[in-house]
Amino acid sequence: MTKSTPKTTRTATSSAVRVSGSAKVRANKHRAVKREYNGMTFDSGRELARWQELELMQKAGAITCLRRQVAFVLAESVTLPDEHGNQRKKPDMRYIADFVYCDAKIGRDIVEDAKSPHLRTNPVFRLKMHLMKLRHGIEVVLV
Numbered sequence: 001m002t003k004s005t006p007k008t009t010r011t012a013t014s015s016a017v018r019v020s021g022s023a024k025v026r027a028n029k030h031r032a033v034k035r036e037y038n039g040m041t042f043d044s045g046r047e048l049a050r051w052q053e054l055e056l057m058q059k060a061g062a063i064t065c066l067r068r069q070v071a072f073v074l075a076e077s078v079t080l081p082d083e084h085g086n087q088r089k090k091p092d093m094r095y096i097a098d099f100v101y102c103d104a105k106i107g108r109d110i111v112e113d114a115k116s117p118h119l120r121t122n123p124v125f126r127l128k129m130h131l132m133k134l135r136h137g138i139e140v141v142l143v
Helices: 046-058 121-138
Strands: 013-019 024-027 036-038 040-042 063-075 078-081 088-089 093-105 108-113
Touching: 036 046, 040 046, 046 093, 063 088, 063 108, 063 121, 093 121
Parallel strands: none
Antiparallel strands: 013 024, 036 040, 063 093, 078 088, 093 108
């Protein structure tokens, strides 16, 4: 079995995105380096490494139903007036989990998010974790 080496699609300070044959460079505000593996793009090396661990766990039978980028609705869409009095529909407030899988030993779904220590204290992220627990009864595991 050959091991696939993840490709770096950007440096720590900028990214190259192909747009009609030319490269467009943009910086990542968290300095994360996007990685590509088996045709999938991961937001960071931490996220890719965890995916590879989970793939091995699934092959060993410890987990099942491994999925990425699963959306959870935290609040439904609403219609609010704008500054001119017109009604504008606001979209659902969602949390996108990095990984969701079923733990074969305990028989329930586990939701995981690969976060660096400095992003775990982000106020928006903390609010979404609170709403996940309140709305869905799910405590997200941070890896």
